[in-house]
Amino acid sequence: MTTTRELVQDQRDQYAFHDDIVYLHESGRGLTRETVEGISRFKDEPDWMREFRLRAYDHFLARPMPEWGGDLGTIDFDRIVYYRKPSEREEKSWDDVPDQIKATFERLGIPEAERKFLAGVGAQYDSEVVYHSVREELSKIGVVFMGTDQALKEYPDIFRQYFGTVVPPEDNKFAALNSAVWSGGSFVYVPKGVEVPLPLQAYFRINGENTGQFERTLIVVDEGAKVHYIEGCTAPIYATDSLHAAVVEVIALPGSKVRYTTIQNWSNDVYNLVTKRAHAHANSTVEWIDANTGSRLTMKYPSIYLRGEGATADVISVAVAGKGQHQDTGAKAIHLASNTRSRIVSKSVSKDGGRATYRGQLKVSPGAKNVVASVRCDALMLDDLSRSDTYPYIDIQEDDTTMTHEATVGKISGDQVFYLMSRGLTENEATNLIVQGFLEVFTKELPMEYAIEFNRLVKLEMEGSLG
């Protein structure tokens, strides 16, 4: 109980800094065919990738802006810098990382995190991976964890076999944009039967005003292998809008197990428009553990296509929408094969005029026999300035599916607050505790250090609401 009674200090300025970096290569503002070709040329990519980018660019131009979700009206594609590379080459050793960038990471506490807990670190500073290390023993057993650009050069065969197969450029407008100008992100390959004992972690940041960040992550987990990948984001606060349009592709081959954990805490001027999708093959398990507390607008619906018999999908999605924020999040489970299972749990908190939207899809295709699926959405509204929406789509085309969906919306119970206050907590502490309890379904799935960090983040958000 004592830990909850510690006074919460507002630590947000710790994350709100901006270093002046001289960018060695910058694409200039705006998006043209030349921008796309320039990025490909600069990266010295194979022809197929250049053609892939151009095909995506054409589709991006042809595709209208989506109107069904959040307000995208203020995104100005002409003002965005599509590519900048802060240092010349990928660094293997921490000592070689330029001092200024190192200083930024020191302030974010990455090296300590690595020493203590993590199996590997890939930190993204603007658009390029600058630092990567994988523990020696992981390298020895054949686990590949590196920047996506580097992987294109070093593992061209496996890269080409899977890249763009889960999220084709034509999937949606922002997947097309990412496919045209992608840069950075992580590539993970876990060989057959290998279980990665500790989570792999990538730390993402946006720096630089109006820098678009278009990272591309590709995770291939071979038969019977097992991996947990964690990404967390912080970003400096700027006045004008930034765009983050990532694509994450996960391929879980037969019998494998993948968990992908995200803590998204972009600053409140970022548009976070992300396409995350996994293919789950026979008897594999894919888990998306997804938290969204930052950004101005997030539109993100981690998806699992259950393609092989006996595959399992598990999604836990939590969102906190504060002042000026719209969290339009959810999940999709598409059952394409028999004896597949899915479970989606969503928890959202809206306050201070924020808007939390659950948008999800559950589909059982013809031929997928004996599917069991469940969806549970709970929303907590802390005041009547805020808004909460729930939009589930359920489409069942088989006769032996067992599907249940439940959703509730409510406020914090006065009785609960009163009870906790009678035990000596202040009203704010009581509210904090109840919100943390509401989100516990997510927190308990995190590694301990992350759980502590996430609870701090929620406290910070709650503190902000008092000011």
Add this chain to the structure above:
Amino acid sequence: MTATARPSGRAHPERTRPSRRGPTELPFAFADRALVERLSNDGAEPAWLRADRLAAFQRFESLPIEANLLYTPYLDLRGADLMDAVPYGTSAALMPPATSASVPADVAGLIELREDGVATYALAPEAEAAGVVLETFGQALRRDPDGLRAELEGGSSVPDDRLAQLTRAAWSLGVRVVVPDGVRLDRPILVRWLAGAPSRALLTRTLVTLGEGASATLVEELLPSGPEIACAAGETVPQSLFTGTIEAIIARDATFAVASIQEFGPRQVAFQQRHATLGEGATVHWALGQLGSRLVRSRVDNRLVGDRSSVEQVEIVFGSGEQLFDLTSYTRHLGRDTTGDLLAKGALQDEARSFMKGLITIDKTAVGTDSFLGEFGMNLSRKTRAVAIPSLEIDQPDCRRVAHSSSVGPIDEGQVFYLESRGIPDDEARKFIVLGFLEPVVARVPLAEAEQRLRDGLAAKWEAGRAASAA
């Protein structure tokens, strides 16, 4: 070998539905301004009514068929083929009804409309004496034009629905029900629509006004106007269109119950728009049974404006063959301490499909709301498709309860086993379970004869489905 293996689960059976039109294109061609003007001229309508029709037609022209972006992925009008359909004129609506019928003992009033004419009309003397009105729009225009105008212009039709605006622009037949302040009818008013003549389009409105403290029950029966028409091999009977509304204004402390049973023939396309505005303390009960028609697109709107107003809505679907039921409900809470309780259930056989969409909206003013929406499906064959989209939009957290729940599943084999262990044959057990699943609406039909007909209709549909699957 150039063929590549298909990814598992992608092998769709080839669809054979007509594809010459897109799923969102209108399946008829008769709706134009000239039709609206002709209807108005033929009926020698007053200028205000003509203006009302033309304004509605303008909205019809500018609106998309699905105004709600949430639902555009699930819209499919391809089952309707009405390109040659011809709408009725207004002449019959002006004819006096055949008033000779005596009032059946179990109803307070009865109006039967066969295609474009009034076939039977009766109103109990005590209801008439209490000031209850049951008449066609044609009669109302002669007898009480100002009253009709106030109701139509102040009305309760759906402003952003394209098909509702078409009905408002091009109706040929209207029914008006008025129950004055404090009048409580203990027997229902029966409105029976008989439609289905090939290639005809019948566009109708039903306007209901309940005064303060009034109480009334409406039984709406939607039935085929003639026996099913058989055709030579290779030929199909042209489809028929029916559009119908219930536009209800329910004043303070009034209670309105509706039981509607749609059992049109298999060549019918039905577009239904129902809308209720509830005053303080008012209560509305909907019991809606959907059995017939090739394609149904229905929308029910409840506006809980008055404090402590309350709506209960139960809708069932029993689909077979290639039927598509596209059902949307909008429940909007505006007043304080209002209650919404909505339940939709669908059982599907053969290749039937149901799209059940429901949106609960809680405005900032709606403190103390209790609102629940349930959508439940039972797929009885492998080729069925059940879509459920229960949605919530909440601006006021100070609610008693806001929740929705949805499930789709097969017949519970545990229940079958239980019934079989009691000596009930397998086939009978399954029938009991399915009909029991749909019972909540059946039990709410307040007219014994109509209730029995619904029960028989459901049972017949079950037997037909069994026969089809055995064949």
